[in-house]
Amino acid sequence: METVKPDGAPRIGNGLDTKLVSKPIVNRLAYGIMYVFLVLVAVFQIFPIIWLFLFSLKSSQEVFNMSPFSLPENPKWENYAKVWTEGNISLYFINSVTYTLAAVILTVVLASMVTFAITRMHWKGNRLVLGLFMVGLMIPVHSTLIPLFSTFTNTNLIDNPISIILTYTAFNLPITIMILLGFYEALPREVEEAAVMDGASIHHIFFKITLPMTMPVMATAAIINMIYNWNEFVFVNTFISSDSFKTLTVGIQNFIGQYTTDWGAIGATLVISILPILIAFLILSNRIVEGIASGSVKG
Amino acid sequence: MNKVLSNKKVIALYITPALFLVLTLIYVPIIQTGYYGLMKWNGIGEMDFIGLKNYKVLMKDALFWKSALHSFSLALFSALSLIGYLFISIILASKIKGADLLRKIYLIPMLLASVAIAQLWMKIYHPSNGMLNTVLVAIGIEDPPAWLADANLALYAIIIPIIWQYAGFYILIYYAALKNIPESLVEAARIDGASPLQIALKIKLPLIMNVIKVTIVLAVVGSLKYFDLIYVMTGGGPNGASEVMASYMYQKAFKGFDFGYASAIGFFLLVICLVVTYIIRRYTAANKDIY
Numbered sequence: 001m002e003t004v005k006p007d008g009a010p011r012i013g014n015g016l017d018t019k020l021v022s023k024p025i026v027n028r029l030a031y032g033i034m035y036v037f038l039v040l041v042a043v044f045q046i047f048p049i050i051w052l053f054l055f056s057l058k059s060s061q062e063v064f065n066m067s068p069f070s071l072p073e074n075p076k077w078e079n080y081a082k083v084w085t086e087g088n089i090s091l092y093f094i095n096s097v098t099y100t101l102a103a104v105i106l107t108v109v110l111a112s113m114v115t116f117a118i119t120r121m122h123w124k125g126n127r128l129v130l131g132l133f134m135v136g137l138m139i140p141v142h143s144t145l146i147p148l149f150s151t152f153t154n155t156n157l158i159d160n161p162i163s164i165i166l167t168y169t170a171f172n173l174p175i176t177i178m179i180l181l182g183f184y185e186a187l188p189r190e191v192e193e194a195a196v197m198d199g200a201s202i203h204h205i206f207f208k209i210t211l212p213m214t215m216p217v218m219a220t221a222a223i224i225n226m227i228y229n230w231n232e233f234v235f236v237n238t239f240i241s242s243d244s245f246k247t248l249t250v251g252i253q254n255f256i257g258q259y260t261t262d263w264g265a266i267g268a269t270l271v272i273s274i275l276p277i278l279i280a281f282l283i284l285s286n287r288i289v290e291g292i293a294s295g296s297v298k299g
Numbered sequence: 300m301n302k303v304l305s306n307k308k309v310i311a312l313y314i315t316p317a318l319f320l321v322l323t324l325i326y327v328p329i330i331q332t333g334y335y336g337l338m339k340w341n342g343i344g345e346m347d348f349i350g351l352k353n354y355k356v357l358m359k360d361a362l363f364w365k366s367a368l369h370s371f372s373l374a375l376f377s378a379l380s381l382i383g384y385l386f387i388s389i390i391l392a393s394k395i396k397g398a399d400l401l402r403k404i405y406l407i408p409m410l411l412a413s414v415a416i417a418q419l420w421m422k423i424y425h426p427s428n429g430m431l432n433t434v435l436v437a438i439g440i441e442d443p444p445a446w447l448a449d450a451n452l453a454l455y456a457i458i459i460p461i462i463w464q465y466a467g468f469y470i471l472i473y474y475a476a477l478k479n480i481p482e483s484l485v486e487a488a489r490i491d492g493a494s495p496l497q498i499a500l501k502i503k504l505p506l507i508m509n510v511i512k513v514t515i516v517l518a519v520v521g522s523l524k525y526f527d528l529i530y531v532m533t534g535g536g537p538n539g540a541s542e543v544m545a546s547y548m549y550q551k552a553f554k555g556f557d558f559g560y561a562s563a564i565g566f567f568l569l570v571i572c573l574v575v576t577y578i579i580r581r582y583t584a585a586n587k588d589i590y
Contacts, residue, residue: 034390041387042404045466049407051430052419068430110320113313121313122305129314136325138576140524142545143569146552146562147331148324150342170324173317192304202309231412233527238553249414253531256418263422270415277410285403292406292468293475 049274056080056267063263079268087258088243089272092251099161099247100229103168104222110169111176112218116206118177119184120192136174141234149238163239164247168229176221179291183217184210220291223284230277248273329569335562342558353563363564366535366542369454373461373543374522380462381469381514388473389499402474406467413464413527420460421447421532447533450540457529457541464528465521469514476510477503512583519579520572544568
């Protein structure tokens with residue numbers, strides 16, 4: 001912040017010189033320096049991903065013999081075709097989509113029911129139950145890994161997608177409830193009261209009135225869940241051993257092992273794994289930004 | 300009307316499925332972890348009750364303490380990096396052109412899987428063909444280090460991608476909080492002659508203290524259980540130089556098949572996370588009345 005006020009002297013009396021209206025040269029300079037700084041940070045954040053995309057289109061010869069900053073001479077799109085058809089990438093991709101969707105739907109529906117019961121219905125102990133869900137946020141997944149592994153083994157759910165979908169749901173319920181909570185609390189009570197007067201059942205109120213009203217926040221929660229589930233690693237790595245049930249994150253990790261020197265193939269695999277999230281971000285960035293902000297700030 | 304909205308059966312129906320999942324998949328397992336920690340068990344055969352022996356061994360396990368030290372270094376660096384994120388957010392929130400776009404660009408790494416990030420940064424750190432060492436050679440450093448294979452540097456080389464990964468996340472949280480500050484407060488201070496630095500330190504920071512507190516908990520607890528990136532990038536190596544508590548636990552359980560001992564580590568990790576959360580919340584509670 002020193003750049004704002006280079007002389008460091010305390011301001012006495014008028015604050016005119018710091019107002020944007022007068023904009024002395026020093027202020028313009030400070031503004032410029034800060035802007036350059038912010039842009040440099042942006043370059044740092046984005047450049048590795050651009051570089052990844054560049055080497056995904058290169059041949060091994062280009063990767064190893066030319067500057068890492070050079071553009072690919074003849075973009076080798078066949079790197080993508082190769083990794084997509086050669087290993088199980090397409091299968092991992094479908095598994096990721098399936099588990100992610102199943103867990104997201106289950107989580108959002110269950111979390112909505114819980115949040116409705118906690119915020120809109122009248123009963124003692126609702127704060128206690130809420131607390132039980134919220135403490136779940138602080139529990140490290142690694143502390144549950146061994147018991148979950150042995151429980152799933154004993155119940156024959158090991159190496160079974162159900163174990164993955166259920167754990168994703170359980171571990172995402174706390175954050176999802178947290179995102180939904182503020183929105184539910186802010187809903188006007190008159191609508192429900194009117195519905196009760198008209199003789200609507202509680203299920204009717206929840207499914208036909210409240211739930212549709214919460215569509216925007218459900219979408220936000222669903223997207224946050226999607227990002228978490230799509231990128232999850234340790235549960236799949238621990239509970240799934242068959243190739244046919246692996247997801248992209250674990251699949252690519254094993255798959256990349258075959259291509260120690262073929263950076264083009266590795267790059268293409270990685271780009272395939274991150275593309276769905278990037279596309280979702282480009283389309284839905286405002287919702288994602290809002291969801292991350294609302295999901296974390298309330299604690 | 301209260302009758303409909305306080306129907307016990309419906310409440311039970313709406314709460315039970317979610318509560319059942321959380322209890323059986325989160326709460327029961329943490330109790331089991333504590334219980335397994337008292338056993339000698341290879342994960343398949345019989346369990347032998349050995350009392351607190353695992354914990355006693357753990358207290359004297361130099362490798363565990365080394366990994367715990369690494370976890371705490373990560374936590375410290377993550378907490379320190381919050382200062383940088385906060386600094387960036389304050390500039391970003393002070394009516395900079397294109398702030399929305401910049402904020403979204405910052406966030407992109409956060410969306411990627413840790414596994415992909417790990418693979419990408421392994422290529423950046425590659426000793427001969429990586430982006431980093433190519434630059435270093437180009438500017439005249441003849442013998443740049445083999446970052447991830449260097450026992451003195453591996454842990455620090457892992458911290459950079461972690462800072463990179465989470466920058467956008469924290470900047471976004473701070474930005475959202477700063478944007479919530481009523482413009483009139485800042486304006487009033489400006490008219491009173493406060494400098495931008497004074498406004499930032501004396502007005503903006505105290506007003507978002509609650510959010511800062513949450514981010515400290517998130518950063519510290521998140522670092523203590525950090526796993527994916529390290530597991531992929533170095534597997535805890537070279538020679539344990541980047542081993543952290545979670546990776547040590549994982550290795551003991553699923554590579555060493557010492558499930559009893561690994562459970563003791565898991566339980567210890569849980570206790571540390573809860574205690575640290577409690578301490579941070581308690582220690583920063585004094586600032587609560589500012590809101």
